[in-house]
Amino acid sequence: MDLRQLEFFSAVAGELNFTRAAERLTIAQSAVSAGVRSLESELGVELFDRSRRQIRLTSTGELLLPRVREALDAVNEVRDVAQQSTQAITGSIVIGLMTSVTLVNVPRLLGLYRSGHPGVGVRLRAARRGSADLVEELASGELDLAFLALSGPVPATLSAVPIASSPMVLVVPAGHPLAASPTVDLAALDGEEFIDLPPGYASRQIVDDAFAAAGVERRVMIEVSDIGTAAEYVTNGLGVALLPEFAAHDALSVRRIPVAHVPDFTVYLAASRKRRASAAVRAFVNLALSGE
Known part of the structure; x- marks a missing residue:
């Protein structure tokens, strides 16, 4: 062996x-x-x-x-x-990340890391079922680190540091009755048809929790697996969406409206508390938190 x-x-x-x-x-x-x-x-x-x-x-x-x-x-x-x-670091690390979440410039981080530690191999794995998938893969040891989002407190099994955030906004077609509103309360969205991500994705959980806390029901009519495409469905008149602002920034013919009582979408750099971090992992974490 x-x-x-x-x-x-x-x-x-x-x-x-x-x-x-x-x-x-x-x-x-x-x-x-x-x-x-x-x-x-x-x-x-x-x-x-x-x-x-x-x-x-x-x-x-x-x-x-x-x-x-x-x-x-x-x-x-x-x-x-x-x-x-x-003083030379070698080995390999596996990092999980969310597709289309651009709040962290991962390619830039990897370039800086490779320059400083050319002896370390880095592999990236995209989440298959949102942040819930990344949490499971950290726990199982399949990932060393993950850029993920969370709804609510950090699980006790994880060590996680927030590194970027984006406010959640209501995305509506330009001609929607709420398009001119300066802000929106969740109660005003009763009866709307929503586009959202499937359960397991952090942005979906943030919105589900907010509606549950407000005692307002909502109907999710279309589920998409890529947060980067959700606003396009709004553009084409298929419903409204509650999304992190960065995900709707470039969408055409929509309005982005602040929403009361919905927490920000926050990206964390997370690792399992059960595993000892290697020198390669520690070096990456230090770089990511340095703000370079």
């Missing part, structure tokens, strides 16, 4: 797809498949059920995955100690 076999197993377990795992590790799929098969042979168990269209972990694989990730973390800790004498 060697370290690469464990890395292959962890990556495939995170993606539940050999092709995506190979892309994440930037190696050939055949090497990943062979490495996992070799590990299964050495252990005398099957780690993945390959009998279905999408592979999944066997019960043994689910039992071993947390131990494997703990072992990989321990190896990273050994590497960190060894590097303290050279």
Whole structure:
């Protein structure tokens, strides 16, 4: 058994797809498949059920995955100690992020990070089901860090620092009866048809919680998975939307109206409290919080 076999197993377990795992590790799929098969042979168990269209972990694989990730973390800790004498940081980090959320200039951060730490490999993973997905992947060890949004207090399982925010605004077509209003109360939106993201996305939860607190029901008629496209549905007269202001900034033929009693959309840089942060992770966090 060697370290690469464990890395292959962890990556495939995170993606539940050999092709995506190979892309994440930037190696050939055949090497990943062979490495996992070799590990299964050495252990005398099957780690993945390959009998279905999408592979999944066997019960043994689910039992071993947390131990494997703990072992990989321990190896990273050994590497960190060894590097303290050279001041050079190596290794890799996996960062989760929300698609179309531009409040944080992630490409700029990555460019600065790569310049300062060329020995660290960085992989990005987009949320598949919003911030709720990122929280789960931090907890499972699939991600080292994530740029995510939250509704309500930070979960006890996370260490999270707010780094950017945007007010929530009502987005309506230019000819809507509320278009000229300087501000809107949630009670005035009773009966409107809404465009929103699916449950699990932080902006959706912020709005759902605000309406529940106000005792006002609302109808979500269209759900879109990309916050960057939601305002376009408003432009085309398909409803109204409550969105972070940045997501509607460039939309045509709409009005953006401040809304009372709806919290801001806030982006956090988050990590799991259960995992020791490697030197590579700490260096990225320091850079992201430095304001450079």
